Amino acid sequence: MVRVVRFSMAAALLLGAALGLGAQSPAKPGKTDPAAAELVRAFEAKLDLAGLDVTNDFTLVQKKEGEADRVLRVRVYRRDAAETFTLVFQYPDSERGKGYWRSGADLYLYLPSTREFVYRNRKDDVGSTDIRTDLFGRPDALGQFWATMAGTAKVASWECDVVRLDAKKLDVSYPVQKWYLRRGDGLPVKVENFSAGETLLRTVYYVEYKEVAKGKFIFAKLLSTDALEKGRRTLLSNEGITTARIADYKFSKAFLEEQSR
Amino acid sequence: MRYLGLAFKNLFRSPKRSLTLGVNYAIVAFVMTALLAFARGAASNVSTSLVRASAGHLTVSGQYAASGRVYGGMLRAPEVASIARRELGEGAQVLPRYLVRSAVYKGGLSKRLSFTGIDASIDRGFETQMRFSQGSWAEWAADPNGVALTEAQAAYFGIGAGDELVISLRSRFGAFNTGIARVRGVYATDNYFMRDLALAHFAFLRGLDLAPEDAATAIYAYLPRASEAGAARERLEAALAAAGFETSRPASDAEAISAVSAASIRYETDKEGRDRVMLTLSTLDEVLGLVRSVLGAVSAVGALVAAVMLLVIAASIFINLRMSVNERLREIGTMRAIGVESSAVSGLFVLEAALLALSFSLAGSALGALACLAFRLAASFPPGGSLAVFLDAGRLALEPRLGDMAAISAAIAAFAAAFAWLPARRGGRVAPVEALNSAF
Structure with missing residues (x-):
């Protein structure tokens, strides 16, 4: 019995030492909570625009302490059913003509100065802001994360269910996330993104939604705040949202090239 | 006459x-x-x-393919180091290192720094080149989370020995990871190639990068005479190939420089679809080319x-x-x-x-x-x-x-x-x- 206790203590000490040594590895729950999964499926169903073509204009305003605000305007053409989108920079002039084209898992950045397409992975930043390109596209959290319930919380005046997502593999930008889902309609109002070591890196507030089709929503305003670099935040406004059919050629490299001529 | x-x-x-x-x-x-x-x-x-800072007489670096992706750095690093020690003889020093480039945050300021992770028990070449104005080598070596910064880096953040920093990087797999480092030394150096070097521990950086236990960025070999590097490389290539590694030499001077200085980079898709470790062996002459x-x-x-x-x-x-x-x-x-x-x-x-x-x-x-x-x-x-x-x-x-x-x-x-x-x-x-x- 004494030997078992000693072994257990030694194992606990070793485990504690391993966990405390330097940088951290993520905790892996290993399974998804059905209640959490249901909540995730529900909001993804509302945000899933598959079957729709969506065109919209985004204005990004990036604020950093001690620096002038940086403004970017982009136009996005989305066809989530085909897992494709085209994003074209329209403002400022120094960025005009640049763009992204995604087709499936391939993401390309087009540089009009050299007229070349640079391959990126899906997690590239839009114009070096806090906004990632995987924001545009079909959500699929349960494919990449384990989901568990993490209690409730109040965000602004809304009561929210909190769902914690833990990455199944470490190839997602934020391996730990907490989604605050509004109880009234199940839409996310706040997302906290953590590193593998569970340090808060970024908080995204979904301030406003717009219904583009029955039961289908797209965010109209969001605010992203950097937790490490205090004072750095990005405000994203989504305007001119239409669901008119988009010509097929707009989902091509040729279209991107054409925009810079 | x-x-x-x-x-x-x-x-x-x-x-x-x-x-x-x-x-x-x-x-x-x-x-x-x-x-x-x-x-x-x-x-x-x-x-x-360069030899005293960031390149060996012989530098072994490379990539490895696992589960359909190709990552920077090497796996089976202890085995590679062991083979190198055997082939290069007792007079050679074989030192694994871990290189990482990451953002550092403190007091509202952020900066990207290049960290070099070493095993302080065997890799002591930096010690004689650092003049500590705060802290010391011994203090740094004793703290697994310790970092030693240059005076310029410390001045930028307005910090000194004992202060903590948040280090955040995009790991080799794509996920962000963070760690807390403690400044255990602030130093000055005359070595041009060390002026931006932030020193950390090998295990700390490897963990931060979410890399496997047997991973390393590169292995640096120091020979009794630099002129032996060419012959040493041939022996090492043969021994590594016999142990199942794929070996190559840098195709150009630029590739040689990249091999000794590249920190871990994001993965690429593996077109061959088989797991393997691909090593590049560079001599100092090629790096200096x-x-x-x-x-x-x-x-x-x-x-x-x-x-x-x-x-x-x-x-x-x-x-x-x-x-x-x-x-x-x-x-x-x-x-x-x-x-x-x-x-x-x-x-x-x-x-x-x-x-x-x-x-x-x-x-x-x-x-x-x-x-x-x-x-x-x-x-x-x-x-x-x-x-x-x-x-x-x-x-x-x-x-x-x-x-x-x-x-x-x-x-x-x-x-x-x-x-x-x-x-x-x-x-x-x-x-x-x-x-x-x-x-x-």
Whole structure:
């Protein structure tokens, strides 16, 4: 019995030492909570625009302490059913003509100065802001994360269910996330993104939604705040949202090239 | 030999002319000696500094493919290190390191720093190059989360020993990870290649990068003699291939530099679809290839300048020798009359020209070497300036060499002899009676 206790203590000490040594590895729950999964499926169903073509204009305003605000305007053409989108920079002039084209898992950045397409992975930043390109596209959290319930919380005046997502593999930008889902309609109002070591890196507030089709929503305003670099935040406004059919050629490299001529 | 003595006696027959020409030779020799001293010193300094900071005599780096993706760095690093120690012998030092480039946050400020993770128990080469103004090597070595920053880095964040930093990076797999590091030392260094080096522990950085236990960015091997690197690489390649690793050499100087300095990068898709470890073995010469090319270009420009100066002098040599021959026609006639061959007469004049060039260029080279040594001792430069890469402990690395001085002097002498030959030949061909009776 004494030997078992000693072994257990030694194992606990070793485990504690391993966990405390330097940088951290993520905790892996290993399974998804059905209640959490249901909540995730529900909001993804509302945000899933598959079957729709969506065109919209985004204005990004990036604020950093001690620096002038940086403004970017982009136009996005989305066809989530085909897992494709085209994003074209329209403002400022120094960025005009640049763009992204995604087709499936391939993401390309087009540089009009050299007229070349640079391959990126899906997690590239839009114009070096806090906004990632995987924001545009079909959500699929349960494919990449384990989901568990993490209690409730109040965000602004809304009561929210909190769902914690833990990455199944470490190839997602934020391996730990907490989604605050509004109880009234199940839409996310706040997302906290953590590193593998569970340090808060970024908080995204979904301030406003717009219904583009029955039961289908797209965010109209969001605010992203950097937790490490205090004072750095990005405000994203989504305007001119239409669901008119988009010509097929707009989902091509040729279209991107054409925009810079 | 008898003509040698005669040639020496005639060196200053016309002191003004000899001196004018001689000073020109001396200036060319001085400039070339200084240029070569600079090029050699720079190459040697860069090589030494690089070896002491971020490159080995032999550097093993590479990529590995696992589960359909190719990642930067290597797996099975302990095995690679063990094979290297066996193949390179007891006199070699084999040091695994982990390189990471990440953002550091403190007090609202952020900056991207290059971290080098080492095993402090075996990798002590940095210790002698760091002058700690805060903390110490021992304090850093004792703390697994400890980092040692340069004074500039510490000043940027306004921190000192004992302060904590948040380090955040995008790991090799794509996920962000963070860690808390404690500043255990703030240091200054004279090594140009260490001026941006933030030192951390190997295990800390590997964990931050979410890398497997047997991963490393690179393994640096230091041999008893750098000249052995080529042969050592061949032995190591064979041994690694036998152990199942794929090995290659850098295809270009740029690839060699990238191999020794690349921090972990995001993965790429594996087109071959099989797990494997691909190692690149670079020698220091390959890493220095670009530097040597630049310095070679500097030397070439110097040689071009010297050649232009000598060509300008060439006309002077020609005219001077013609005048000399003309003045010594009676002497030529006398020599021919007593049986000296025409070729011997010509040879005497060529010899005189060559000896004049040799003696003054040797003097010029010697002066150049002394000037280099004096400048090296007397002048010191700020470590952070534009000359930093050429400085050794704050002084310009100038290495004049006897071999270079001898070669420069010999080249100038040969040049002088070549341009003296034509007028000397004409002088030697003058008929004895003509030489004795008339001007040339």
